[in-house]
Amino acid sequence: xxxxxxxxxxxxxxxxxxxxxxxxxxxxxxxxxxxxxxxxxxxxxxxxxxxxxxxxxxxxxxxxxxxxxxxxxxxxxxxxxxxxxxxxxxxxxxxxxxxxxxxxxxxxxxxxxxxxxxxxxxxxxxxxxxxxxxxxxxxxxxxxxxxxxxxxxxxxxxxxxxxxxxxxxxxxxxxxxxxxxxxxxxxxxxxxxxxxxxxxxxx
Amino acid sequence: xxxxxxxxxxxxxxxxxxxxxxxxxxxxxxxxxxxxxxxxxxxxxxxxxxxxxxxxxxxxxxxxxxxxxxxxxxxxxxxxxxxxxxxxxxxxxxxxxxxxxxxxxxxxxxxxxxxxxxxxxxxxxxxxxxxxxxxxxxxxxxxxxxxxxxxxxxxxxxxxxxxxxxxxxxxxxxxxxxxxxxxxxxxxxxxxxxxxxxxxxxx
Amino acid sequence: xxxxxxxxxxxxxxxxxxxxxxxxxxxxxxxxxxxxxxxxxxxxxxxxxxxxxxxxxxxxxxxxxxxxxxxxxxxxxxxxxxxxxxxxxxxxxxxxxxxxxxxxxxxxxxxxxxxxxxxxxxxxxxxxxxxxxxxxxxxxxxxxxxxxxxxxxxxxxxxxxxxxxxxxxxxxxxxxxxxxxxxxxxxxxxxxxxxxxxxxxxx
Amino acid sequence: xxxxxxxxxxxxxxxxxxxxxxxxxxxxxxxxxxxxxxxxxxxxxxxxxxxxxxxxxxxxxxxxxxxxxxxxxxxxxxxxxxxxxxxxxxxxxxxxxxxxxxxxxxxxxxxxxxxxxxxxxxxxxxxxxxxxxxxxxxxxxxxxxxxxxxxxxxxxxxxxxxxxxxxxxxxxxxxxxxxxxxxxxxxxxxxxxxxxxxxxxxx
DNA sequence: CCATAAACGAGACGGTACGTCGGGTCTTAGA
DNA sequence: TCTAAGACCCGACGTACCGTCTCGTTTATGG
Numbered sequence: 001x002x003x004x005x006x007x008x009x010x011x012x013x014x015x016x017x018x019x020x021x022x023x024x025x026x027x028x029x030x031x032x033x034x035x036x037x038x039x040x041x042x043x044x045x046x047x048x049x050x051x052x053x054x055x056x057x058x059x060x061x062x063x064x065x066x067x068x069x070x071x072x073x074x075x076x077x078x079x080x081x082x083x084x085x086x087x088x089x090x091x092x093x094x095x096x097x098x099x100x101x102x103x104x105x106x107x108x109x110x111x112x113x114x115x116x117x118x119x120x121x122x123x124x125x126x127x128x129x130x131x132x133x134x135x136x137x138x139x140x141x142x143x144x145x146x147x148x149x150x151x152x153x154x155x156x157x158x159x160x161x162x163x164x165x166x167x168x169x170x171x172x173x174x175x176x177x178x179x180x181x182x183x184x185x186x187x188x189x190x191x192x193x194x195x196x197x198x199x200x201x202x203x
Numbered sequence: 204x205x206x207x208x209x210x211x212x213x214x215x216x217x218x219x220x221x222x223x224x225x226x227x228x229x230x231x232x233x234x235x236x237x238x239x240x241x242x243x244x245x246x247x248x249x250x251x252x253x254x255x256x257x258x259x260x261x262x263x264x265x266x267x268x269x270x271x272x273x274x275x276x277x278x279x280x281x282x283x284x285x286x287x288x289x290x291x292x293x294x295x296x297x298x299x300x301x302x303x304x305x306x307x308x309x310x311x312x313x314x315x316x317x318x319x320x321x322x323x324x325x326x327x328x329x330x331x332x333x334x335x336x337x338x339x340x341x342x343x344x345x346x347x348x349x350x351x352x353x354x355x356x357x358x359x360x361x362x363x364x365x366x367x368x369x370x371x372x373x374x375x376x377x378x379x380x381x382x383x384x385x386x387x388x389x390x391x392x393x394x395x396x397x398x399x400x401x402x403x404x405x406x
Numbered sequence: 407x408x409x410x411x412x413x414x415x416x417x418x419x420x421x422x423x424x425x426x427x428x429x430x431x432x433x434x435x436x437x438x439x440x441x442x443x444x445x446x447x448x449x450x451x452x453x454x455x456x457x458x459x460x461x462x463x464x465x466x467x468x469x470x471x472x473x474x475x476x477x478x479x480x481x482x483x484x485x486x487x488x489x490x491x492x493x494x495x496x497x498x499x500x501x502x503x504x505x506x507x508x509x510x511x512x513x514x515x516x517x518x519x520x521x522x523x524x525x526x527x528x529x530x531x532x533x534x535x536x537x538x539x540x541x542x543x544x545x546x547x548x549x550x551x552x553x554x555x556x557x558x559x560x561x562x563x564x565x566x567x568x569x570x571x572x573x574x575x576x577x578x579x580x581x582x583x584x585x586x587x588x589x590x591x592x593x594x595x596x597x598x599x600x601x602x603x604x605x606x607x608x609x
Numbered sequence: 610x611x612x613x614x615x616x617x618x619x620x621x622x623x624x625x626x627x628x629x630x631x632x633x634x635x636x637x638x639x640x641x642x643x644x645x646x647x648x649x650x651x652x653x654x655x656x657x658x659x660x661x662x663x664x665x666x667x668x669x670x671x672x673x674x675x676x677x678x679x680x681x682x683x684x685x686x687x688x689x690x691x692x693x694x695x696x697x698x699x700x701x702x703x704x705x706x707x708x709x710x711x712x713x714x715x716x717x718x719x720x721x722x723x724x725x726x727x728x729x730x731x732x733x734x735x736x737x738x739x740x741x742x743x744x745x746x747x748x749x750x751x752x753x754x755x756x757x758x759x760x761x762x763x764x765x766x767x768x769x770x771x772x773x774x775x776x777x778x779x780x781x782x783x784x785x786x787x788x789x790x791x792x793x794x795x796x797x798x799x800x801x802x803x804x805x806x807x808x809x810x811x812x
Numbered sequence: 813c814c815a816t817a818a819a820c821g822a823g824a825c826g827g828t829a830c831g832t833c834g835g836g837t838c839t840t841a842g843a
Numbered sequence: 844t845c846t847a848a849g850a851c852c853c854g855a856c857g858t859a860c861c862g863t864c865t866c867g868t869t870t871a872t873g874g
Contacts, residue, residue, distance in 0.1 A: 257856090451860095
């Protein structure tokens with residue numbers, strides 16, 4: 001990946017940056033994020049665990065949040081579009097996969113933490129959206145386009161709205177209940193919203 | 204309010220805690236939360252602004268998060284049930300009011316911040332749900348019960364599910380877009396989900 | 407003893423001060439002084455150990471140093487004048503007894519600690535001298551007077567000077583060597599100074 | 610001077626410690642010692658006055674006492690041996706110079722304060738003796754050796770004993786009287802002790 | 813004999829300082 | 844010019860005591 005979120009640098013002169021250090025830092029950060037959560041994540045501890053000086057981290061990311069955003073966007077596996085020819089089914093599959101994956105990983109909590117600071121650092125939230133949420137968004141968009149073309153989804157709603165309708169209840173349920181969203185509940189919620197996104201003539 | 208979220212104390216002996224200090228601390232915390240956000244909130248700065256010694260805060264709340272949860276649950280105005288006889292309309296009104304209120308206040312971001320730490324401090328997230336989200340939940344429950352009785356809402360879905368369907372898309376939209384959810388978008392999303400919660404015979 | 411070093415009070419009305427509390431405080435202070443030394447002595451800890459509220463201590467002594475001075479002057483056993491008819495021998499006995507007693511008790515260190523603050527609180531050092539050192543001084547004075555009268559001590563030196571000559575080397579040795587002055591060394595030092603205080607005709 | 614009393618460190622790696630900070634800390638500590646005395650000396654206040662972070666002090670000295678000992682041993686001017694060929698006269702000169710210098714400076718009180726804690730921190734008292742008292746001791750030793758060789762001092766007493774006899778009364782007088790030992794009194798006391806240290810045949 | 817004054821223990825108050833941790837920066841020696 | 848190391852200043856952490864204050868309660872005494 002192009003380190004677009006890293007501190008920009010002039011064309012290479014002198015000793016090049018160590019790719020080993022890059023990897024060690026990101027790995028250490030991810031591990032610590034999983035073990036201790038976002039709030040306890042410390043650049044100090046990352047440096048220690050990565051066997052790296054703290055300035056070596058700052059040379060790459062100017063802030064703890066920058067590093068976290070990088071780690072989140074880089075390490076979360078890309079979401080595959082199912083594309084079975086049944087848009088409704090594809091959405092259901094994706095929603096459950098995405099949301100349960102998000103919720104049962106440190107990533108989910110970290111995303112919240114970063115968003116909590118979005119007022120203060122809009123760029124960060126933007127980058128997180130860009131690298132984390134929008135790639136998934138694009139997959140949704142494709143499925144919806146397919147569903148629209150084949151009359152499987154109501155054309156009265158845009159792709160964005162459909163996305164909100166399908167994913168929103170799952171996320172909200174997680175927030176409100178506090179429990180790690182089980183697949184059954186997720187399936188129930190997706191099922192419940194279907195009447196809203198199916199074409200009117202569908203029943 | 205019974206200070207159930209404060210550090211427990213034996214029955215009154217010695218000098219009682221100062222209600223003035225209570226108020227000053229909570230006020231200061233709320234102000235600073237609004238001005239600088241959750242991450243920059245410091246017990247030090249709260250103490251300074253409240254004109255209070257730091258130990259006076261620790262005597263009441265053992266943690267920044269404890270204090271924030273208290274402030275959130277105590278200061279956010281209670282949500283009124285509209286009760287116009289039209290359950291669907293009531294839900295719409297409530298959703299827009301609640302969500303826009305939540306999103307355009309420091310409370311929203313702070314709720315996220317606390318939830319981000321829910322893995323580490325489940326009690327906090329629980330208390331936040333109890334004091335902040337569930338009171339609103341109860342209002343929804345009443346409206347849904349009314350709607351069920353009068354055939355305005357499908358009986359196929361429980362109150363909890365309906366709540367998720369109505370509120371979820373709004374929250375999710377806010378998270379994903381990063382913008383402060385305007386009423387129009389909110390209305391659109393609520394409108395879109397109606398087919399899912401109206402009774403089948405409704406059209 | 408008249409509590410002249412305690413905070414003064416108007417003529418008795420209301421509940422009289424508890425003699426139990428007096429004793430408990432002094433005992434606790436002495437114990438803690440022995441166990442942990444002057445620097446670690448805390449009015450808090452004294453109160454705790456004495457089973458007494460902190461204000462009860464402040465009602466009697468306005469300062470840690472006041473309390474310590476009181477404890478030192480009250481608890482150190484009075485020095486007996488030997489009066490054997492041999493002034494030189496009496497001085498030797500007294501010096502060894504006094505100095506070894508002083509040095510091998512927490513009192514010695516505490517006396518130093520108080521004196522270290524004499525610049526700031528001259529009254530305290532004065533009171534310590536008055537209650538602790540001068541009573542011993544008076545005994546010395548008596549012995550010297552006897553010695554002068556009977557030609558056992560040179561009349562060229564005042565009682566004060568003789569006191570300094572006899573006691574000073576012992577104390578100084580203790581300070582410089584750091585070891586708990588043993589009786590042999592003490593005896594040697596007293597012996598060495600005798601030529602200076604004996605009358606010229608004595609040999 | 611080798612900073613043997615500072616916290617030990619591995620051979621040089623990373624940024625070296627700032628000599629400026631060293632100086633600023635020691636100067637600030639000395640000033641505050643003079644102005645407010647030992648008891649009011651605070652690492653916090655030293656840091657503030659030195660324009661230095663508190664951790665920068667702790668990196669060098671782990672304790673207020675460590676710092677004070679360093680300051681005392683480093684800043685007190687070295688004592689010069691007079692060496693006039695008259696050992697008795699040299700001792701007199703030295704005693705008066707040393708003791709009046711010690712007594713009329715914050716150093717004197719501070720030495721007492723540190724000694725008061727000698728029970729708890731024997732290493733500190735030892736270091737203070739080593740860096741503060743023993744250098745003076747060595748000068749005394751030289752003078753005594755000279756006096757012994759030239760029959761100016763009794764050979765019946767060791768250098769250490771002579772030191773105690775000459776210096777002790779001065780120090781003790783200071784402790785007991787509470788006054789800042791004037792040169793006249795000092796001279797009287799030294800004069801008085803001479804018969805004890807002169808050789809028997811000297812009169 | 814009861815009202816009052818002052819003590820009592822407990823513990824909170826606003827503070828100050830503690831010793832530590834982490835932030836983000838800078839400066840060294842060495843690769 | 845990078846690297847690891849480790850210093851720098853800063854500021855916040857959570858704790859311990861300070862000396863004072865307010866409680867509710869207890870205890871002598873004097874009107």
